[in-house]
Amino acid sequence: MNFFELIAARYSVRAYKPDPVPDALLAQVLEAARLAPTAANRQPFMLIVLRTAGLQTELKRVYNQDWFVGAPLVIAACGLPGQAWVRRDGKNYMDVDVTIALDHLILAATDLGLGTCWVAAFDPAAAREVLCLPDTVEPIAFTPLGYPADDLRPKERKPLADLVRYEHW
Numbered sequence: 001m002n003f004f005e006l007i008a009a010r011y012s013v014r015a016y017k018p019d020p021v022p023d024a025l026l027a028q029v030l031e032a033a034r035l036a037p038t039a040a041n042r043q044p045f046m047l048i049v050l051r052t053a054g055l056q057t058e059l060k061r062v063y064n065q066d067w068f069v070g071a072p073l074v075i076a077a078c079g080l081p082g083q084a085w086v087r088r089d090g091k092n093y094m095d096v097d098v099t100i101a102l103d104h105l106i107l108a109a110t111d112l113g114l115g116t117c118w119v120a121a122f123d124p125a126a127a128r129e130v131l132c133l134p135d136t137v138e139p140i141a142f143t144p145l146g147y148p149a150d151d152l153r154p155k156e157r158k159p160l161a162d163l164v165r166y167e168h169w
């Protein structure tokens, strides 16, 4: 799969097979996240790998969808705002850094035949409890990680003309 085939192949997988993710593949997707660029190379993120077996009830408090706990693994992408680069006007780039790292992981997973789905509509208070997060850490997004049990759907996207302008607004 070349890069353009890869980004076309990624989709939000909302049904998973229970088959385990081999440790070697997990290591590869985590390495892809590690290699992500971050502002000023601060790397202000922590990925928490959760094995869903036996943890389904807790995880459904975080995001109440059967498919979320149907995969053998769930990855929580957390940010450490105190470690992130802050622009002179005060804008903290932690969200951007975490997003790039998780997107690296997600694209690597696609390349390896694994499914993922960005999840932001989770309950942050439940996430804090289940993950035992200290106050200095913010949960940003989750994804299940496992073999897809559904199929790629046609992508619905705005035309490029609605998304790109040249020279000025």
Ligand SMILES: Cc1cc2nc3c(=O)[nH]c(=O)nc-3n(C[C@H](O)[C@H](O)[C@H](O)COP(=O)(O)O)c2cc1C
Binding pocket: 010, 011, 012, 013, 117, 118, 119, 120, 121, 122, 141, 155
């Ligand atoms: C930041 C972000 C948050 C998202 N949160 C959720 C979510 O909470 N639940 C969900 O089912 N899908 C979620 N999605 C998936 C989007 O709905 C999906 O990416 C979009 O509809 C395009 O479909 P595709 O990923 O299959 O190409 C999220 C995607 C992104 C990028």
